[in-house]
Amino acid sequence: MASVQISEAEKVYIMHGVRDDLRVDGRGCEDYRHMEIETDVVSNTDGSAKVRMGHTDVLVGIKAELRRPRPNVPDEGYLEFFVDCSANATPEFEGRGGEELGVELSNTLYKVFNSHRSLDLRSLCVCPGEHCWVLYVDVLLLQCDGNLFDAMSIAIKAALFNTRIPKVRVLEDEEGGKEIELSDDPYDCLRLRVDNIPCIVTLCKVGHRHVVDATLQEKACSAASLLVAVTPRGAVTCVRKLGAGSLDPDSIFEMTETGKRVGKALHAPLMELLQKDESLGKKRQKVGFLA
Amino acid sequence: MPVDTKRVRGPEESQSPVLFLPPSTQSPAGRSGQGARGNADIRPVFTRCGLVSQAKGSSYLEAGNTKIICSVYGPREIERKDETDMKSGRLVCDFRLAPFSCRKRGAWIQGSEERDLSLALLESMQPGVCLHRYPRSQIEVNVMVLENDGSILAHAVTCASMALADAGIEMYDLVLGCSLRQDGDACLVDPDVLEEKGSWQSGYEENQGRVTLALLPNLGQVSGLQADGEMREDALPAAVRTCIDGCHKMYPVVQQAILRAVKKKAPPPEK
Amino acid sequence: MAVDMRLPTVRKQISLAGSNSNADGKHLVVPGDVITSDTGFMRGHGTYMDDEKLTASVAGEVERVNKLICVRPLKTRYNGEVGDVIVGRITEVQQKRWKVETNSRLDSVLLLSSVNLPGGELRRRSAEDELTMRDYLQEGDLISAEVQSVFSDGALSLHTRSLKYGKLGQGVLVQVSPSLVKRQKTHFHNLPCGASIILGNNGFLWLYPTPGQQDEEEGGYYTSLELVPLSDREVISRLRNCLLALAAHKVLLYDTSVLYCYESSLLYQIKDILKPETMDEIVMVTRQRLLDQEG
Numbered sequence: 001m002a003s004v005q006i007s008e009a010e011k012v013y014i015m016h017g018v019r020d021d022l023r024v025d026g027r028g029c030e031d032y033r034h035m036e037i038e039t040d041v042v043s044n045t046d047g048s049a050k051v052r053m054g055h056t057d058v059l060v061g062i063k064a065e066l067r068r069p070r071p072n073v074p075d076e077g078y079l080e081f082f083v084d085c086s087a088n089a090t091p092e093f094e095g096r097g098g099e100e101l102g103v104e105l106s107n108t109l110y111k112v113f114n115s116h117r118s119l120d121l122r123s124l125c126v127c128p129g130e131h132c133w134v135l136y137v138d139v140l141l142l143q144c145d146g147n148l149f150d151a152m153s154i155a156i157k158a159a160l161f162n163t164r165i166p167k168v169r170v171l172e173d174e175e176g177g178k179e180i181e182l183s184d185d186p187y188d189c190l191r192l193r194v195d196n197i198p199c200i201v202t203l204c205k206v207g208h209r210h211v212v213d214a215t216l217q218e219k220a221c222s223a224a225s226l227l228v229a230v231t232p233r234g235a236v237t238c239v240r241k242l243g244a245g246s247l248d249p250d251s252i253f254e255m256t257e258t259g260k261r262v263g264k265a266l267h268a269p270l271m272e273l274l275q276k277d278e279s280l281g282k283k284r285q286k287v288g289f290l291a
Numbered sequence: 292m293p294v295d296t297k298r299v300r301g302p303e304e305s306q307s308p309v310l311f312l313p314p315s316t317q318s319p320a321g322r323s324g325q326g327a328r329g330n331a332d333i334r335p336v337f338t339r340c341g342l343v344s345q346a347k348g349s350s351y352l353e354a355g356n357t358k359i360i361c362s363v364y365g366p367r368e369i370e371r372k373d374e375t376d377m378k379s380g381r382l383v384c385d386f387r388l389a390p391f392s393c394r395k396r397g398a399w400i401q402g403s404e405e406r407d408l409s410l411a412l413l414e415s416m417q418p419g420v421c422l423h424r425y426p427r428s429q430i431e432v433n434v435m436v437l438e439n440d441g442s443i444l445a446h447a448v449t450c451a452s453m454a455l456a457d458a459g460i461e462m463y464d465l466v467l468g469c470s471l472r473q474d475g476d477a478c479l480v481d482p483d484v485l486e487e488k489g490s491w492q493s494g495y496e497e498n499q500g501r502v503t504l505a506l507l508p509n510l511g512q513v514s515g516l517q518a519d520g521e522m523r524e525d526a527l528p529a530a531v532r533t534c535i536d537g538c539h540k541m542y543p544v545v546q547q548a549i550l551r552a553v554k555k556k557a558p559p560p561e562k
Numbered sequence: 563m564a565v566d567m568r569l570p571t572v573r574k575q576i577s578l579a580g581s582n583s584n585a586d587g588k589h590l591v592v593p594g595d596v597i598t599s600d601t602g603f604m605r606g607h608g609t610y611m612d613d614e615k616l617t618a619s620v621a622g623e624v625e626r627v628n629k630l631i632c633v634r635p636l637k638t639r640y641n642g643e644v645g646d647v648i649v650g651r652i653t654e655v656q657q658k659r660w661k662v663e664t665n666s667r668l669d670s671v672l673l674l675s676s677v678n679l680p681g682g683e684l685r686r687r688s689a690e691d692e693l694t695m696r697d698y699l700q701e702g703d704l705i706s707a708e709v710q711s712v713f714s715d716g717a718l719s720l721h722t723r724s725l726k727y728g729k730l731g732q733g734v735l736v737q738v739s740p741s742l743v744k745r746q747k748t749h750f751h752n753l754p755c756g757a758s759i760i761l762g763n764n765g766f767l768w769l770y771p772t773p774g775q776q777d778e779e780e781g782g783y784y785t786s787l788e789l790v791p792l793s794d795r796e797v798i799s800r801l802r803n804c805l806l807a808l809a810a811h812k813v814l815l816y817d818t819s820v821l822y823c824y825e826s827s828l829l830y831q832i833k834d835i836l837k838p839e840t841m842d843e844i845v846m847v848t849r850q851r852l853l854d855q856e857g
Contacts, residue, residue, distance in 0.1 A: 005651060005702040009785045013732040016789050024734055026799040026832025034837055036570040052570065107407040111519050118521075224418075226516075236527060239518035246418035246512035249535060253528050269567050277569060287570040 004216045011221045015207040023211065023218070030262055032213045033147075037154065037270070038287060039162040039277055047163025051155040054215070055145035058152050060159040061138050066168075066180065069125065069132040076116075077124025077132040081109040082139070083152070089144040098141075105139070105148065112153070112229040112238045118197050119160070123190070127170050127178060135163070146216045149227055153200035154270060160197060161274050164189040198229040198237045199270070201263045203255045205247065210255050212262050226255045230263025232271075307395045333469070333481040333537050336544050338450070340457040340552035348458025350548075352450040355483055356440035361450040363458040366428035380425030384413040385433045386447065392439040394484075408444055415448050415468065415505035415515030421461040430460060441483035445470040448505045448515065449545060456549050464507040465545060466514055469537035471530050473500040473522050478530065480537050498523050504534035508542050566837070591618040591633060598631070606632025640666040640740040640764035642718040646709045647749040649730070649762035650720070652699050658692060660699055662707070664764045665740060668717040672699075676710060676721035678728065704730040706760050706768065726750060730760075731785035733770030734802050738809035740765035744816040751817040755824055756797045761815060767805055769798045800827060803835035804844070811845040818855070823848045 006014075014024060021028050033054040042048040045061040052058075070078060083105040085098030113119065124133040137159070139152055167188050171179045204214040204222040211218060214225075223245025229238040239256060241247060247255075328334065334355040343349035346362035353359075366380060386409040390396050412434065420430070432454065434447045448468030455462060472482040475498055479486050487501065500520030506513055513535075518527060591597060597609065597616045605611060608620040609632060618624070622635035642648070642664070650662035653669060660672040674695065699705065706727050707720040722728050740763065749761045752772055760768040771794040804823040805815065813819055826847040827835050834840050 005653075007651075007700075007703045007730075009731045009787065010704070010733070010735070012787045013734070013790065017795055020792055020795070022792065022795050022799065024799060024802065025836065026796075026803060028833075031833060032565045035565075035567045037567055038570050103403055103406050104410055107403055107410075111517075231521070235521050235524075237519070237521045239516060239527065241414065241513070241516040243414065244417040246507060246510075246514040247516075248511070249513055249531060252513055252516065252531065256527065266565055269565055273567050273569065 004220055006217055006220050010217070014218055014221050018206045018209050018211055018218070021209075025215075027213075029209060029211045030258065032150075032266075035154070037158055037273060037277075039158050039274065046165060047159045047161075049155045049158035049162055051151050051158065053145075053147065053151045053154075053213070055143055056147060056151050057141075057143035058148070058155045059140040059142055060152070060155040061140075062159050062163050063136045063138075064133050064163070064165045065136065066126065066131050067134045068130065069128070073121075074129040075125050075132075076121035077134055078121060079113060079119070079135045079137055081106045081113075081137050083109070083141070084139065085141045085144075089141045105152065108149065108227065108238075108240065109137075109139075109152070109156070111240070112198060112200060113156075118231065118237065120193060123192070124165075126168055126180070130178065131170070131180065133165055135160075146219055147202060147213050149200040149202050150213060153198070153229070154266075157194055157197050157199060157270065158274055160192050161194045161278075163192055165192075166190070196231050196233070198231045199263055199266050200227060200229050200238075201259045201266070202227050202242075203259055205245075205251060205255070210251070210258065212258070226252065226259065228256055228259030228263060230260055230266075232264065232267040234260055234264045236260060330478055331480050331533065331537075333540060334483075336446075336449075336541060338453065338545065338548045340453055340548060341556070346454075346458070348454045348456070348460070350450050350453040350457055352446055352453070354440075354442065354446050354481065356438055357443060357446055357483075358437040359434060359443065359446050359450045360437060361432065361434045361447065361454040363430065363432050363451075363454045363460065365430040365458075366425045366460070367431075368427060369429045378426055379422040380428040380430060382413060382417055382420060382422065383429055383431045384409050384416065384451070385431070386412050386436075387434065388436045388439060388443070392436050408447075411444060411503075411515060411517060412447060412451065416451055416455070416466055418512065418514040419452060419462050419464055419466040419507055420455065421463060424461050430455075439484060441485075441487045442468075442470040442481050442503075444468065444503050444517075445481070445505075449541065453545060453549055457552055464509045464512075465542070465549075466505050467508055467538040467541055467545065468503065468505045468515070469534040469541070470501065470503040471534050471537070473498055473502070473520070473526055473530055475499070478526075478533060480533060498526060500526070500530070502527070502530045502534060504531060504538070506535055506538040508539055571838075589624040590622070591624055592621045593619055597624055597633070602629065604630045606630050608633030608635060636741060637739055638741065640664060641716075642666060642670070642709045642712060642764070644709055644711060646763040647706065647760070648709060648718075648720065648764045649704065649706050649735070649760055649766035649768045650764070652701055652703045652705065655695055655699070655701060660695070662705065662720060664718065664720075664762075665737070665766060666716070666718065666764065668715065670709075670718040670720050671713075672705070672707065672720045672722070676719070676723060678723060678725070699729060704735065704768065706730060706762070729785060730768055731770065732787070732790055733768055734798055736767040736769065736802055736805045736809075738765050738767060738805065738815065742809055742812065742815050743767075744814045746816055753801070753817065753821060753824070755801070755821070756794060757801055759801070759817070759820065761817075767815070769801050769805075771795075771798065796832065800824060800832050800835070803827070803832060807835060807841040807844055808848070810841060813845060813849065813852075819848060819852060822851045826851075 017023055036052040039049045041050045042061050046064045047062040048060060050059045069076060083102045085102045126132055137156060167183045167190055169181045171181055173179060202225055203210045203212055204219055204225040206218055206222045224241060224243040224247050227240045227242055228236055230236055337353040340350045342351050343362045347364055349362040351360045386405055388405060432451050434451055436443050445468030448466055452466040472479045472486055500522040502518045505515030595618045597618055599615050601614060603616060609616055610619050616631060618633045620633055620635040622633045625632050625634050648664050650664040650670060652660050653663045654661035658674045662670045662672050664670045707722045708727060709718050710721040711719045743761050743763055743765060752758045758770055758772045771790050801824055804827050808815060808823055823844060827844050830840050
């Protein structure tokens, strides 16, 4: 991940600050930075969202396509993730530099959203064994300022909420062949239930305490971080240790507890905001990329 | 996905016969039969060091039908690329699954799952190796899975740390791996490949999950943790503790194997 | 635990009633704009001659000093001048010098002969000093220095030959655009609110707790790693957020503006200062006070 160089004295300052629950920008250990979320930014997609957290900028676009379902689960659709770290984010991502990070992020997303209980994949099935909806989730990192996983998961949840899949009907003709008919009305579409989709909380261990939503400087002081994916009901779907250091088992339990608490509290304001966004409809002020 | 143009592959529509097998052969046999191992038992492990003569250090591990071979090359000098290499060395891990290792034939080119496993292996091994003793150098760890019968990441971690010890690389402690599958109320330690996958319907049942843990046993530090699946509140901490116990159980065997390899390499005592 | 999510809004540029006249007087150009066709002028930076016409090559403001016309870009890398105070970070340790990153086109250079040896010794640098360069300054360390000279390719040569320059200890670095830092007589300020600031001309601003009276100036190689008290930390965090708020609204930074901004931010909590509406309010109050002071 893009990193900054900091001196030993700055590290000591940051660690002492975290110990006293006063970080460099005045936040507490469990506070997030100011976030701005906007949905429906790209008109060519079936669903899109843009999240800005501090200077981290993430854009998610979702497109739905009809394909054959996977052979071992014939009555479910599925999701495919792809994360692109462009050189726009930082010069380190130029050429193939960002590819490794992109693959790591995509793989983690597969693990997090793999659970059948988070998204009802059966609703994506059109004709068991033959046709199903595949959602291609493409994530673009526009700017990188730490805490990529959290911003990505919030953006994906908002984009899935915004996704409108056109309703199709399967018609059988005389020879038994199946034909797919798209409904004529552009507003007749299928919406996904995003109630149980998890959000990722990354906790970085700095000194003896851990912080949520770490900036790049705080990340440079921490040896190890824990990634926890939490659903609105407080259940944990994925836990991963990141970084080159080791963790005490007690720290892991503590950090998982904090992650659960913080993650659970993240969902309610997000859903509220998304509902408000939707209800504004045409009156919503479209900001797009100009702010 | 990159396409392999050098090797002959079957036609695009070809499917593995595994898909057509009746589901009964695909679900795991329970562990409660006579003579079968209990839920909390790890499979007996056979391991040897020093098999690959060309490599600086190597090891081979068998657990049930899972067969893993690991070789270590280095430390070698790297061209200076960035400043962090001035103070500490670099560990490069490569995790590969042989195409014949799983039930369904895999591709030779590294897929995204293998890259994910390589990264997980790297994260688990890094805290254990004294990289500050090898500034500006690179240590390469190559793991090859010959047969996949479950828990490959956990056993690969153990195999890699034995190979590093065999190569004489300085480490704070051995890194041992253990994995666990939570299937409803049953907590299966060191699952084989059928237990790991479960049947596809089990995805809708309660409390399903997989936990893989890498531990430094003498220091009591966890160097790698991956947990998937929605488990109950208390299930995750209990699973982590069970994995830690599993690692401790495996420690004497690993210690014995390394000491035996060292004794073989040591010169005979002078008369 | 606080989470603040909101829908984005278009931010309006705030402007004060009295300051509109300022904008009319500036002559702003984009690359390719003809500044003048009069041949009596000398060509300065940021311009080129095209068919007897003086044309701008950067986007910025036209500056005219008697017969010299140059275009000063408003957002640019730092162009050093002799005598500037800068704050930089060591990127490389080379044979007899350190390479310092100062937000300019090329990395600046700090020669071994331009630093003070610890203890204040004045002696010829030996071969042993070369080998122990890393003990003085490592990669990642922050230093405050002065520009000694400018090489022909534009790289700066720095020196820390005064006791007030040297390695920086605990504190917070804030990066802003170099054009926002006002040129003043002194760039080291001990603010009355309880912290000190170094306003580097290159846009790197360093906030640190005011050193106690008993600390001798040892040439800056001893960094204290003691715990900084919580009250000092709060002041420093608040100042950091104020600096970022001022930089976002393109207000010129000098000790008075920073102090006014700090005082008007005392109404809010530290972490709320970076919210857009709070930032607007604080900066407006600060601008008003600065205008009143000038007028």
